[in-house]
Amino acid sequence: MSTVQPVMSLEGVSKSFGSVTAVDDLSLTLEEGEFFALLGPSGCGKTTLLRVLAGFEMPDRGSVRLDGADITSLRANRRPVNLMFQSYALFPHMTVRSNVRYGLEMEKLPAPEIDRRVGEVLERTQLEEMANRKPDQLSGGQRQRVALARALVKRPRVLLLDEPLAALDKKLREEMQLELKRLQHDVGITFVVVTHDQGEALVMADRVALMKDGCIEQLGAPRDLYEHPQTRFVADFIGTTNLFEGRVAVGGVQLDGHGLLKADNEAETPVGEPAVIVVRPERITLHVKARPKTANAVKGTIADIAYHGQDLNVHVAVSGAGRHVQVRISTAQETSATYRIGQSVWCAWNPEHGRMLTR
Protein backbone atom coordinates (compact mmCIF):
# COMPACT_ATOMS: atom_id res chain seq x y z
CA MET A 1 0.00 0.00 0.00
CA SER A 2 1.27 3.39 -0.94
CA THR A 3 1.09 5.95 1.85
CA VAL A 4 1.53 8.89 -0.53
CA GLN A 5 -1.73 10.67 -1.17
CA PRO A 6 -2.56 10.94 -4.87
CA VAL A 7 -2.61 14.46 -6.33
CA MET A 8 -5.82 13.86 -8.16
CA SER A 9 -8.26 11.01 -8.33
CA LEU A 10 -11.37 10.08 -10.22
CA GLU A 11 -13.90 7.71 -8.69
CA GLY A 12 -16.55 6.06 -10.85
CA VAL A 13 -16.74 8.95 -13.29
CA SER A 14 -19.24 8.72 -16.15
CA LYS A 15 -20.04 11.32 -18.79
CA SER A 16 -22.47 11.01 -21.69
CA PHE A 17 -23.34 13.33 -24.54
CA GLY A 18 -26.87 12.47 -25.62
CA SER A 19 -26.82 8.75 -26.27
CA VAL A 20 -23.03 8.53 -26.56
CA THR A 21 -21.16 7.48 -23.45
CA ALA A 22 -17.78 9.19 -23.61
CA VAL A 23 -16.48 8.08 -20.22
CA ASP A 24 -17.91 5.00 -18.55
CA ASP A 25 -17.56 4.44 -14.78
CA LEU A 26 -13.85 5.21 -14.78
CA SER A 27 -11.56 5.42 -11.77
CA LEU A 28 -8.01 6.70 -11.81
CA THR A 29 -5.38 8.12 -9.47
CA LEU A 30 -2.57 10.48 -10.41
CA GLU A 31 0.60 10.36 -8.30
CA GLU A 32 2.65 13.35 -7.23
CA GLY A 33 5.15 14.40 -9.90
CA GLU A 34 4.45 11.65 -12.42
CA PHE A 35 4.17 11.94 -16.19
CA PHE A 36 0.91 10.26 -17.08
CA ALA A 37 -0.37 9.57 -20.59
CA LEU A 38 -3.97 9.01 -21.66
CA LEU A 39 -3.64 7.07 -24.89
CA GLY A 40 -6.29 5.81 -27.25
CA PRO A 41 -7.87 6.04 -30.69
CA SER A 42 -10.08 9.02 -31.48
CA GLY A 43 -13.48 8.76 -29.82
CA CYS A 44 -12.20 6.65 -26.91
CA GLY A 45 -13.10 9.38 -24.38
CA LYS A 46 -9.58 10.55 -23.52
CA THR A 47 -10.26 14.19 -24.35
CA THR A 48 -13.52 14.16 -22.38
CA LEU A 49 -11.65 12.70 -19.43
CA LEU A 50 -9.08 15.51 -19.70
CA ARG A 51 -11.88 18.09 -19.77
CA VAL A 52 -13.42 16.51 -16.67
CA LEU A 53 -10.05 16.86 -14.92
CA ALA A 54 -9.77 20.49 -16.09
CA GLY A 55 -13.30 21.34 -14.93
CA PHE A 56 -14.82 22.04 -18.34
CA GLU A 57 -17.14 19.03 -18.18
CA MET A 58 -19.16 18.06 -15.14
CA PRO A 59 -19.35 14.29 -14.77
CA ASP A 60 -22.86 12.80 -14.77
CA ARG A 61 -21.80 10.45 -11.97
CA GLY A 62 -18.74 9.96 -9.83
CA SER A 63 -16.36 12.36 -8.13
CA VAL A 64 -13.13 14.22 -8.80
CA ARG A 65 -10.73 14.79 -5.92
CA LEU A 66 -7.70 17.02 -5.64
CA ASP A 67 -5.37 16.52 -2.66
CA GLY A 68 -8.19 14.64 -1.00
CA ALA A 69 -10.80 17.40 -1.36
CA ASP A 70 -13.88 16.88 -3.51
CA ILE A 71 -13.73 19.36 -6.42
CA THR A 72 -16.32 17.70 -8.66
CA SER A 73 -18.49 20.82 -8.94
CA LEU A 74 -15.64 23.35 -8.90
CA ARG A 75 -15.42 25.35 -12.16
CA ALA A 76 -12.25 25.39 -14.24
CA ASN A 77 -11.31 28.94 -13.18
CA ARG A 78 -11.23 27.88 -9.53
CA ARG A 79 -9.13 24.71 -9.95
CA PRO A 80 -5.37 24.75 -9.44
CA VAL A 81 -5.17 22.67 -12.60
CA ASN A 82 -4.23 24.09 -15.98
CA LEU A 83 -4.79 22.89 -19.50
CA MET A 84 -2.58 23.38 -22.50
CA PHE A 85 -4.98 23.39 -25.46
CA GLN A 86 -4.39 21.42 -28.62
CA SER A 87 -4.89 24.60 -30.69
CA TYR A 88 -2.74 26.40 -28.06
CA ALA A 89 -5.57 28.98 -27.74
CA LEU A 90 -3.16 31.90 -27.43
CA PHE A 91 -4.78 35.32 -27.08
CA PRO A 92 -4.17 36.81 -30.54
CA HIS A 93 -4.38 40.44 -29.45
CA MET A 94 -1.76 40.12 -26.72
CA THR A 95 2.01 39.82 -26.81
CA VAL A 96 3.77 36.69 -25.60
CA ARG A 97 4.52 38.39 -22.29
CA SER A 98 0.90 39.52 -21.79
CA ASN A 99 -0.31 36.03 -22.61
CA VAL A 100 1.94 34.58 -19.92
CA ARG A 101 1.12 37.34 -17.40
CA TYR A 102 -2.65 36.90 -17.79
CA GLY A 103 -3.03 33.91 -15.47
CA LEU A 104 -1.06 35.57 -12.67
CA GLU A 105 -3.00 38.82 -13.06
CA MET A 106 -6.15 36.78 -12.47
CA GLU A 107 -4.64 35.63 -9.17
CA LYS A 108 -4.17 39.33 -8.29
CA LEU A 109 -0.55 38.80 -7.30
CA PRO A 110 1.64 41.85 -6.63
CA ALA A 111 3.24 43.20 -9.82
CA PRO A 112 6.88 42.54 -8.81
CA GLU A 113 6.09 38.87 -8.17
CA ILE A 114 4.26 38.58 -11.49
CA ASP A 115 7.24 40.12 -13.30
CA ARG A 116 9.67 37.78 -11.59
CA ARG A 117 7.69 34.60 -12.29
CA VAL A 118 6.92 35.57 -15.89
CA GLY A 119 10.63 36.31 -16.41
CA GLU A 120 11.61 32.91 -14.98
CA VAL A 121 9.18 31.00 -17.18
CA LEU A 122 10.10 32.92 -20.33
CA GLU A 123 13.73 32.09 -19.63
CA ARG A 124 12.99 28.43 -19.01
CA THR A 125 11.06 28.15 -22.27
CA GLN A 126 13.59 30.29 -24.19
CA LEU A 127 11.02 32.90 -25.14
CA GLU A 128 12.68 36.05 -23.74
CA GLU A 129 13.60 37.35 -27.17
CA MET A 130 10.07 36.95 -28.47
CA ALA A 131 8.36 38.35 -25.38
CA ASN A 132 7.03 41.38 -27.22
CA ARG A 133 5.80 39.59 -30.31
CA LYS A 134 2.19 38.70 -31.05
CA PRO A 135 1.24 35.04 -31.59
CA ASP A 136 0.86 35.45 -35.37
CA GLN A 137 4.53 36.44 -35.57
CA LEU A 138 5.68 33.12 -34.10
CA SER A 139 6.43 29.70 -35.59
CA GLY A 140 4.42 26.63 -34.59
CA GLY A 141 7.10 25.45 -32.20
CA GLN A 142 7.34 28.87 -30.55
CA ARG A 143 3.56 29.07 -30.12
CA GLN A 144 3.62 25.68 -28.48
CA ARG A 145 6.22 26.95 -26.00
CA VAL A 146 4.10 30.05 -25.25
CA ALA A 147 1.09 27.84 -24.49
CA LEU A 148 3.28 25.75 -22.22
CA ALA A 149 4.75 28.82 -20.49
CA ARG A 150 1.30 30.32 -19.97
CA ALA A 151 0.10 27.20 -18.17
CA LEU A 152 3.36 26.54 -16.25
CA VAL A 153 3.62 30.04 -14.82
CA LYS A 154 0.51 29.30 -12.74
CA ARG A 155 2.40 26.47 -10.99
CA PRO A 156 -0.62 24.18 -11.16
CA ARG A 157 -0.93 21.04 -9.07
CA VAL A 158 -1.57 19.17 -12.31
CA LEU A 159 -0.77 20.29 -15.86
CA LEU A 160 -3.03 18.81 -18.52
CA LEU A 161 -1.77 18.71 -22.11
CA ASP A 162 -4.17 18.00 -24.97
CA GLU A 163 -2.22 16.50 -27.90
CA PRO A 164 0.63 18.92 -27.17
CA LEU A 165 2.82 17.87 -30.09
CA ALA A 166 0.20 17.06 -32.74
CA ALA A 167 0.64 20.35 -34.62
CA LEU A 168 4.42 20.08 -34.94
CA ASP A 169 6.37 18.44 -37.75
CA LYS A 170 7.94 15.06 -37.16
CA LYS A 171 11.49 16.13 -36.36
CA LEU A 172 10.45 18.86 -33.94
CA ARG A 173 7.96 16.47 -32.35
CA GLU A 174 10.69 13.98 -31.49
CA GLU A 175 12.83 16.73 -29.97
CA MET A 176 9.91 18.09 -27.98
CA GLN A 177 9.04 14.66 -26.54
CA LEU A 178 12.34 14.59 -24.67
CA GLU A 179 12.18 18.33 -23.98
CA LEU A 180 8.76 17.97 -22.32
CA LYS A 181 9.95 15.04 -20.26
CA ARG A 182 13.00 16.99 -19.09
CA LEU A 183 10.85 20.02 -18.28
CA GLN A 184 8.41 17.91 -16.30
CA HIS A 185 11.29 16.42 -14.34
CA ASP A 186 12.72 19.89 -13.60
CA VAL A 187 9.49 21.54 -12.44
CA GLY A 188 8.22 18.44 -10.65
CA ILE A 189 4.59 19.08 -11.59
CA THR A 190 2.29 16.17 -12.40
CA PHE A 191 1.73 16.11 -16.18
CA VAL A 192 -1.21 14.40 -17.84
CA VAL A 193 -0.84 14.23 -21.60
CA VAL A 194 -3.56 13.12 -23.99
CA THR A 195 -2.31 11.55 -27.19
CA HIS A 196 -3.35 9.19 -29.94
CA ASP A 197 0.29 8.52 -30.78
CA GLN A 198 1.47 5.41 -28.96
CA GLY A 199 5.13 6.17 -29.69
CA GLU A 200 4.78 9.53 -27.98
CA ALA A 201 3.17 7.94 -24.91
CA LEU A 202 5.85 5.26 -24.64
CA VAL A 203 8.71 7.78 -24.87
CA MET A 204 7.35 10.40 -22.48
CA ALA A 205 5.19 8.80 -19.84
CA ASP A 206 5.95 7.08 -16.55
CA ARG A 207 2.53 5.44 -16.71
CA VAL A 208 0.16 5.01 -19.62
CA ALA A 209 -3.58 4.39 -19.54
CA LEU A 210 -4.78 2.94 -22.82
CA MET A 211 -8.46 3.79 -23.27
CA LYS A 212 -11.17 2.18 -25.36
CA ASP A 213 -14.89 3.00 -25.42
CA GLY A 214 -14.72 5.22 -22.36
CA CYS A 215 -12.92 2.67 -20.17
CA ILE A 216 -9.29 2.05 -19.32
CA GLU A 217 -8.27 -1.09 -21.19
CA GLN A 218 -4.88 -1.37 -19.50
CA LEU A 219 -2.87 0.87 -17.20
CA GLY A 220 0.82 0.47 -16.53
CA ALA A 221 4.38 1.41 -17.31
CA PRO A 222 5.14 1.68 -21.05
CA ARG A 223 7.17 -1.56 -20.89
CA ASP A 224 4.22 -3.39 -19.27
CA LEU A 225 1.88 -2.37 -22.04
CA TYR A 226 4.32 -3.33 -24.75
CA GLU A 227 5.67 -6.55 -23.28
CA HIS A 228 2.65 -7.76 -21.33
CA PRO A 229 -0.51 -6.64 -23.12
CA GLN A 230 -3.59 -8.03 -21.41
CA THR A 231 -5.98 -7.84 -24.34
CA ARG A 232 -5.79 -8.13 -28.09
CA PHE A 233 -6.71 -4.45 -28.36
CA VAL A 234 -3.69 -3.42 -26.28
CA ALA A 235 -1.35 -5.73 -28.18
CA ASP A 236 -2.61 -4.37 -31.47
CA PHE A 237 -2.69 -0.67 -30.53
CA ILE A 238 0.78 -0.48 -28.99
CA GLY A 239 3.44 -1.14 -31.59
CA THR A 240 3.23 -3.77 -34.32
CA THR A 241 2.22 -7.25 -33.35
CA ASN A 242 1.53 -10.69 -34.79
CA LEU A 243 -1.66 -12.50 -33.81
CA PHE A 244 -1.99 -16.28 -34.17
CA GLU A 245 -5.61 -17.32 -33.69
CA GLY A 246 -6.48 -20.80 -32.44
CA ARG A 247 -8.02 -22.67 -29.54
CA VAL A 248 -6.77 -23.31 -26.04
CA ALA A 249 -5.12 -26.72 -25.64
CA VAL A 250 -3.12 -28.31 -22.84
CA GLY A 251 0.20 -26.39 -22.71
CA GLY A 252 -0.63 -23.82 -25.34
CA VAL A 253 -2.78 -22.93 -28.31
CA GLN A 254 -3.73 -25.33 -31.08
CA LEU A 255 -3.37 -23.63 -34.46
CA ASP A 256 -5.05 -25.13 -37.54
CA GLY A 257 -2.39 -26.64 -39.79
CA HIS A 258 0.52 -25.74 -37.52
CA GLY A 259 0.04 -27.89 -34.45
CA LEU A 260 0.50 -26.86 -30.84
CA LEU A 261 2.15 -23.53 -30.04
CA LYS A 262 3.44 -23.49 -26.51
CA ALA A 263 2.34 -20.64 -24.28
CA ASP A 264 1.64 -19.97 -20.64
CA ASN A 265 -2.11 -20.13 -19.88
CA GLU A 266 -2.05 -17.35 -17.27
CA ALA A 267 -5.80 -16.77 -17.24
CA GLU A 268 -6.41 -20.55 -16.92
CA THR A 269 -8.90 -20.46 -19.76
CA PRO A 270 -10.65 -23.82 -20.29
CA VAL A 271 -9.43 -26.02 -23.14
CA GLY A 272 -11.28 -25.45 -26.43
CA GLU A 273 -11.97 -21.74 -25.94
CA PRO A 274 -10.80 -19.40 -28.71
CA ALA A 275 -7.45 -17.80 -27.93
CA VAL A 276 -4.73 -15.87 -29.62
CA ILE A 277 -0.96 -15.83 -29.26
CA VAL A 278 0.65 -12.43 -29.70
CA VAL A 279 4.31 -12.09 -30.61
CA ARG A 280 6.26 -8.90 -31.34
CA PRO A 281 8.05 -8.82 -34.74
CA GLU A 282 11.49 -8.38 -33.16
CA ARG A 283 11.03 -11.57 -31.09
CA ILE A 284 10.64 -13.78 -34.16
CA THR A 285 13.62 -15.35 -35.89
CA LEU A 286 13.66 -16.81 -39.41
CA HIS A 287 15.05 -20.27 -40.11
CA VAL A 288 15.60 -21.49 -43.66
CA LYS A 289 16.99 -25.02 -43.32
CA ALA A 290 15.11 -26.83 -40.54
CA ARG A 291 12.47 -26.32 -37.88
CA PRO A 292 14.19 -25.25 -34.64
CA LYS A 293 13.66 -27.89 -31.93
CA THR A 294 12.91 -25.93 -28.73
CA ALA A 295 10.92 -23.06 -30.06
CA ASN A 296 7.41 -22.49 -31.41
CA ALA A 297 7.47 -22.32 -35.18
CA VAL A 298 5.10 -21.86 -38.10
CA LYS A 299 6.01 -22.41 -41.72
CA GLY A 300 5.39 -19.86 -44.44
CA THR A 301 6.65 -18.12 -47.56
CA ILE A 302 8.30 -14.72 -47.71
CA ALA A 303 5.84 -12.37 -49.40
CA ASP A 304 7.56 -9.03 -49.02
CA ILE A 305 10.77 -7.52 -47.76
CA ALA A 306 10.83 -3.89 -46.64
CA TYR A 307 14.26 -2.37 -46.12
CA HIS A 308 14.31 0.41 -43.47
CA GLY A 309 18.05 1.01 -43.18
CA GLN A 310 18.74 -0.10 -39.63
CA ASP A 311 16.37 -3.03 -39.92
CA LEU A 312 14.48 -5.23 -42.32
CA ASN A 313 10.75 -5.95 -42.19
CA VAL A 314 10.05 -9.38 -43.61
CA HIS A 315 6.39 -10.25 -44.31
CA VAL A 316 5.74 -13.97 -44.27
CA ALA A 317 2.53 -15.46 -45.68
CA VAL A 318 1.40 -18.26 -43.36
CA SER A 319 -1.52 -20.54 -44.22
CA GLY A 320 -4.55 -19.95 -42.01
CA ALA A 321 -3.34 -16.52 -40.80
CA GLY A 322 -5.36 -13.51 -41.91
CA ARG A 323 -2.46 -11.11 -42.00
CA HIS A 324 1.15 -11.63 -43.01
CA VAL A 325 3.44 -12.46 -40.12
CA GLN A 326 5.83 -9.56 -39.63
CA VAL A 327 9.42 -10.24 -38.65
CA ARG A 328 11.92 -7.50 -37.84
CA ILE A 329 15.54 -8.37 -38.39
CA SER A 330 18.47 -6.08 -37.68
CA THR A 331 20.49 -5.43 -40.82
CA ALA A 332 23.57 -5.92 -38.64
CA GLN A 333 22.74 -9.61 -38.73
CA GLU A 334 24.76 -11.25 -41.50
CA THR A 335 21.98 -13.44 -42.87
CA SER A 336 19.68 -10.43 -43.34
CA ALA A 337 20.79 -9.83 -46.91
CA THR A 338 20.21 -13.44 -47.97
CA TYR A 339 16.37 -13.54 -47.79
CA ARG A 340 14.42 -13.59 -51.06
CA ILE A 341 10.73 -13.22 -51.86
CA GLY A 342 9.14 -16.63 -52.39
CA GLN A 343 11.59 -18.36 -50.09
CA SER A 344 10.16 -20.90 -47.70
CA VAL A 345 10.97 -20.16 -44.03
CA TRP A 346 10.14 -21.09 -40.45
CA CYS A 347 9.08 -18.24 -38.20
CA ALA A 348 10.19 -19.23 -34.72
CA TRP A 349 10.04 -17.72 -31.24
CA ASN A 350 10.81 -18.71 -27.71
CA PRO A 351 7.52 -19.60 -25.90
CA GLU A 352 8.19 -17.02 -23.15
CA HIS A 353 8.02 -14.23 -25.77
CA GLY A 354 4.54 -15.11 -26.92
CA ARG A 355 1.49 -14.30 -24.82
CA MET A 356 -1.78 -16.19 -24.83
CA LEU A 357 -4.75 -13.82 -24.77
CA THR A 358 -8.40 -14.76 -24.65
CA ARG A 359 -9.93 -11.26 -24.78
Added chain:
Amino acid sequence: MGRGLLNVHLRLVYVFLYAPIAVLMVLSLNRGGMPTAWTGVSFHWYVRLVESPEIVSAALNTLIVATVSTVIATALGTLLALGVERRRTSSAMDALLFAPMIIPDIVLAIALLSFFTLLDFTLGLHSIILSHVVFNIAFVCAVVRTRLKHFDYSIIEASTDLGAGDFTTFRRITLPVIFPGVLAGALLAFTLSVDEFIIAFFTAGAGSSSTTLPMRIYSMIRFGVTPEINAMATIVMAVSFTLVFFSQRLNKGSIAGE
Protein backbone atom coordinates in the same frame (compact mmCIF):
# COMPACT_ATOMS: atom_id res chain seq x y z
CA MET B 1 -9.50 41.55 -75.86
CA GLY B 2 -12.18 40.39 -73.45
CA ARG B 3 -10.30 42.05 -70.64
CA GLY B 4 -10.11 45.32 -72.55
CA LEU B 5 -13.87 45.38 -73.04
CA LEU B 6 -14.48 44.48 -69.41
CA ASN B 7 -12.27 47.37 -68.39
CA VAL B 8 -14.31 49.75 -70.52
CA HIS B 9 -17.47 48.35 -68.94
CA LEU B 10 -16.04 48.85 -65.48
CA ARG B 11 -15.26 52.50 -66.15
CA LEU B 12 -18.70 53.14 -67.68
CA VAL B 13 -20.43 51.63 -64.65
CA TYR B 14 -18.51 53.94 -62.32
CA VAL B 15 -19.47 56.92 -64.48
CA PHE B 16 -23.11 55.75 -64.43
CA LEU B 17 -23.05 55.43 -60.66
CA TYR B 18 -21.20 58.58 -59.76
CA ALA B 19 -21.80 61.14 -62.53
CA PRO B 20 -25.04 62.49 -60.97
CA ILE B 21 -23.38 62.79 -57.58
CA ALA B 22 -20.36 64.51 -59.09
CA VAL B 23 -22.64 67.02 -60.82
CA LEU B 24 -24.41 67.69 -57.53
CA MET B 25 -21.10 68.26 -55.76
CA VAL B 26 -19.90 70.66 -58.44
CA LEU B 27 -23.18 72.58 -58.43
CA SER B 28 -23.00 72.97 -54.64
CA LEU B 29 -19.92 75.11 -55.26
CA ASN B 30 -21.54 77.30 -57.97
CA ARG B 31 -21.62 80.90 -56.79
CA GLY B 32 -24.74 81.85 -58.76
CA GLY B 33 -26.71 78.82 -57.64
CA MET B 34 -28.39 78.23 -61.01
CA PRO B 35 -27.75 74.82 -62.59
CA THR B 36 -27.66 76.45 -66.02
CA ALA B 37 -24.79 78.93 -65.57
CA TRP B 38 -21.39 78.54 -63.89
CA THR B 39 -20.41 81.76 -62.17
CA GLY B 40 -17.38 80.75 -60.14
CA VAL B 41 -16.41 78.72 -57.07
CA SER B 42 -17.87 79.67 -53.71
CA PHE B 43 -18.61 78.10 -50.30
CA HIS B 44 -21.44 80.57 -49.96
CA TRP B 45 -24.16 77.89 -49.89
CA TYR B 46 -22.42 75.96 -47.17
CA VAL B 47 -22.36 79.10 -45.02
CA ARG B 48 -26.07 79.60 -45.66
CA LEU B 49 -26.70 76.08 -44.33
CA VAL B 50 -25.02 76.74 -41.03
CA GLU B 51 -26.90 80.00 -40.65
CA SER B 52 -30.32 78.35 -40.99
CA PRO B 53 -31.68 77.38 -37.52
CA GLU B 54 -34.07 74.84 -39.04
CA ILE B 55 -31.29 72.95 -40.77
CA VAL B 56 -28.99 73.06 -37.74
CA SER B 57 -31.72 71.67 -35.47
CA ALA B 58 -32.52 68.93 -38.03
CA ALA B 59 -28.82 68.06 -38.22
CA LEU B 60 -28.67 67.88 -34.42
CA ASN B 61 -31.74 65.62 -34.36
CA THR B 62 -30.10 63.34 -36.90
CA LEU B 63 -26.93 63.20 -34.85
CA ILE B 64 -28.91 62.35 -31.70
CA VAL B 65 -30.93 59.64 -33.45
CA ALA B 66 -27.88 58.17 -35.17
CA THR B 67 -25.68 58.17 -32.07
CA VAL B 68 -28.21 56.80 -29.61
CA SER B 69 -29.61 54.15 -31.98
CA THR B 70 -26.06 53.11 -32.94
CA VAL B 71 -24.99 52.68 -29.32
CA ILE B 72 -28.09 50.63 -28.43
CA ALA B 73 -28.05 48.56 -31.63
CA THR B 74 -24.32 47.86 -31.34
CA ALA B 75 -24.62 46.58 -27.78
CA LEU B 76 -27.70 44.46 -28.50
CA GLY B 77 -26.52 43.30 -31.95
CA THR B 78 -23.10 42.20 -30.67
CA LEU B 79 -24.58 40.18 -27.82
CA LEU B 80 -27.10 38.70 -30.24
CA ALA B 81 -24.32 37.68 -32.62
CA LEU B 82 -22.39 36.02 -29.79
CA GLY B 83 -25.48 34.12 -28.68
CA VAL B 84 -26.53 33.06 -32.16
CA GLU B 85 -23.04 31.87 -33.15
CA ARG B 86 -22.60 29.79 -30.01
CA ARG B 87 -25.74 27.72 -30.40
CA ARG B 88 -26.42 26.31 -33.85
CA THR B 89 -29.62 27.96 -35.00
CA SER B 90 -32.13 26.83 -37.57
CA SER B 91 -32.14 28.48 -41.00
CA ALA B 92 -35.59 29.89 -40.17
CA MET B 93 -34.10 31.74 -37.21
CA ASP B 94 -31.25 32.95 -39.40
CA ALA B 95 -33.71 34.25 -41.98
CA LEU B 96 -35.65 36.09 -39.27
CA LEU B 97 -32.42 37.77 -38.18
CA PHE B 98 -31.65 38.94 -41.71
CA ALA B 99 -35.22 39.99 -42.50
CA PRO B 100 -35.09 43.54 -41.05
CA MET B 101 -32.28 44.24 -43.53
CA ILE B 102 -34.24 43.25 -46.62
CA ILE B 103 -37.86 44.07 -45.72
CA PRO B 104 -38.77 47.18 -47.76
CA ASP B 105 -38.41 50.26 -45.57
CA ILE B 106 -41.95 51.34 -46.34
CA VAL B 107 -43.31 48.07 -44.93
CA LEU B 108 -41.22 48.33 -41.80
CA ALA B 109 -42.23 52.00 -41.46
CA ILE B 110 -45.96 51.25 -41.65
CA ALA B 111 -45.60 48.28 -39.31
CA LEU B 112 -43.76 50.35 -36.73
CA LEU B 113 -46.23 53.21 -36.96
CA SER B 114 -49.21 50.86 -36.52
CA PHE B 115 -47.47 49.19 -33.63
CA PHE B 116 -46.70 52.47 -31.85
CA THR B 117 -50.30 53.63 -32.40
CA LEU B 118 -51.63 50.36 -31.05
CA LEU B 119 -49.56 50.78 -27.88
CA ASP B 120 -50.57 54.45 -27.61
CA PHE B 121 -46.90 55.29 -27.72
CA THR B 122 -46.13 59.01 -28.08
CA LEU B 123 -44.14 59.71 -31.23
CA GLY B 124 -41.00 61.81 -31.38
CA LEU B 125 -37.24 61.43 -31.50
CA HIS B 126 -37.41 58.45 -29.13
CA SER B 127 -39.74 56.52 -31.45
CA ILE B 128 -37.39 57.20 -34.39
CA ILE B 129 -34.50 55.95 -32.26
CA LEU B 130 -36.38 52.75 -31.37
CA SER B 131 -37.30 52.20 -35.02
CA HIS B 132 -33.72 52.65 -36.15
CA VAL B 133 -32.56 50.23 -33.47
CA VAL B 134 -34.87 47.63 -35.02
CA PHE B 135 -33.10 47.45 -38.37
CA ASN B 136 -29.65 48.40 -37.06
CA ILE B 137 -29.58 45.39 -34.71
CA ALA B 138 -29.83 43.17 -37.77
CA PHE B 139 -26.95 44.94 -39.55
CA VAL B 140 -24.65 44.98 -36.51
CA CYS B 141 -25.44 41.34 -35.81
CA ALA B 142 -24.62 40.34 -39.41
CA VAL B 143 -21.30 42.22 -39.40
CA VAL B 144 -20.20 40.85 -36.02
CA ARG B 145 -21.17 37.33 -37.08
CA THR B 146 -18.79 37.43 -40.03
CA ARG B 147 -16.06 38.34 -37.56
CA LEU B 148 -17.09 35.47 -35.27
CA LYS B 149 -16.82 32.94 -38.12
CA HIS B 150 -13.05 33.18 -37.63
CA PHE B 151 -13.21 33.24 -33.84
CA ASP B 152 -11.36 30.53 -31.96
CA TYR B 153 -13.66 29.74 -29.04
CA SER B 154 -10.93 27.84 -27.24
CA ILE B 155 -9.43 31.19 -26.17
CA ILE B 156 -12.53 31.72 -24.01
CA GLU B 157 -11.91 28.40 -22.32
CA ALA B 158 -8.20 29.23 -22.02
CA SER B 159 -9.11 32.44 -20.20
CA THR B 160 -11.41 30.52 -17.84
CA ASP B 161 -8.72 27.93 -17.31
CA LEU B 162 -6.25 30.65 -16.32
CA GLY B 163 -8.62 31.80 -13.60
CA ALA B 164 -10.81 34.49 -15.19
CA GLY B 165 -14.53 34.82 -14.48
CA ASP B 166 -17.05 35.24 -17.32
CA PHE B 167 -17.15 39.02 -17.20
CA THR B 168 -13.36 39.40 -17.13
CA THR B 169 -13.09 37.00 -20.06
CA PHE B 170 -15.57 39.06 -22.05
CA ARG B 171 -13.85 42.35 -21.23
CA ARG B 172 -10.24 41.24 -21.71
CA ILE B 173 -10.48 38.51 -24.36
CA THR B 174 -13.73 38.26 -26.35
CA LEU B 175 -14.46 41.96 -26.85
CA PRO B 176 -10.92 43.04 -27.83
CA VAL B 177 -10.66 40.20 -30.34
CA ILE B 178 -14.00 40.93 -32.04
CA PHE B 179 -13.70 44.70 -31.62
CA PRO B 180 -12.88 45.50 -35.29
CA GLY B 181 -16.12 43.75 -36.24
CA VAL B 182 -18.10 45.60 -33.56
CA LEU B 183 -16.71 48.95 -34.69
CA ALA B 184 -17.42 48.15 -38.34
CA GLY B 185 -21.00 47.25 -37.40
CA ALA B 186 -21.37 50.48 -35.43
CA LEU B 187 -20.07 52.62 -38.30
CA LEU B 188 -22.46 50.93 -40.71
CA ALA B 189 -25.39 51.41 -38.31
CA PHE B 190 -24.51 55.09 -37.86
CA THR B 191 -24.39 55.64 -41.64
CA LEU B 192 -27.70 53.91 -42.21
CA SER B 193 -29.33 55.92 -39.47
CA VAL B 194 -27.99 59.26 -40.78
CA ASP B 195 -29.41 58.56 -44.28
CA GLU B 196 -32.67 56.96 -43.28
CA PHE B 197 -35.79 58.84 -44.42
CA ILE B 198 -38.91 56.70 -44.78
CA ILE B 199 -38.99 55.09 -41.34
CA ALA B 200 -38.08 58.37 -39.62
CA PHE B 201 -40.77 60.16 -41.62
CA PHE B 202 -43.47 57.71 -40.50
CA THR B 203 -42.46 57.43 -36.86
CA ALA B 204 -41.53 61.06 -36.13
CA GLY B 205 -45.06 62.15 -35.34
CA ALA B 206 -46.51 65.62 -35.89
CA GLY B 207 -44.56 68.81 -35.29
CA SER B 208 -41.17 69.95 -36.45
CA SER B 209 -39.30 69.30 -33.20
CA SER B 210 -38.33 65.77 -34.27
CA THR B 211 -37.51 66.50 -37.91
CA THR B 212 -34.31 64.82 -39.08
CA LEU B 213 -32.00 66.00 -41.82
CA PRO B 214 -33.35 63.76 -44.62
CA MET B 215 -36.88 64.87 -43.67
CA ARG B 216 -35.80 68.52 -43.81
CA ILE B 217 -34.26 68.01 -47.26
CA TYR B 218 -37.44 66.39 -48.46
CA SER B 219 -39.58 69.30 -47.27
CA MET B 220 -37.19 71.77 -48.90
CA ILE B 221 -37.26 70.21 -52.38
CA ARG B 222 -41.01 70.59 -52.52
CA PHE B 223 -40.16 74.18 -53.49
CA GLY B 224 -37.48 73.11 -55.96
CA VAL B 225 -33.90 71.99 -55.61
CA THR B 226 -32.05 74.86 -54.04
CA PRO B 227 -28.24 75.18 -53.95
CA GLU B 228 -28.35 74.70 -50.16
CA ILE B 229 -29.71 71.21 -50.74
CA ASN B 230 -26.82 70.42 -53.04
CA ALA B 231 -24.42 71.58 -50.34
CA MET B 232 -26.16 69.58 -47.62
CA ALA B 233 -26.37 66.47 -49.78
CA THR B 234 -22.66 66.78 -50.45
CA ILE B 235 -21.91 66.89 -46.73
CA VAL B 236 -24.18 63.95 -45.92
CA MET B 237 -22.65 61.97 -48.74
CA ALA B 238 -19.11 62.74 -47.66
CA VAL B 239 -19.88 61.60 -44.12
CA SER B 240 -21.58 58.39 -45.32
CA PHE B 241 -18.80 57.60 -47.76
CA THR B 242 -16.10 58.08 -45.12
CA LEU B 243 -17.91 55.86 -42.60
CA VAL B 244 -18.58 53.08 -45.11
CA PHE B 245 -14.97 53.26 -46.26
CA PHE B 246 -13.63 52.79 -42.72
CA SER B 247 -16.21 50.14 -41.93
CA GLN B 248 -15.08 48.11 -44.96
CA ARG B 249 -11.40 48.55 -44.16
CA LEU B 250 -11.98 47.36 -40.60
CA ASN B 251 -13.83 44.28 -41.67
CA LYS B 252 -11.24 43.38 -44.29
CA GLY B 253 -8.44 43.88 -41.79
CA SER B 254 -10.23 41.83 -39.20
CA ILE B 255 -10.39 38.80 -41.46
CA ALA B 256 -6.85 39.16 -42.76
CA GLY B 257 -5.63 39.58 -39.20
CA GLU B 258 -6.67 36.08 -38.17
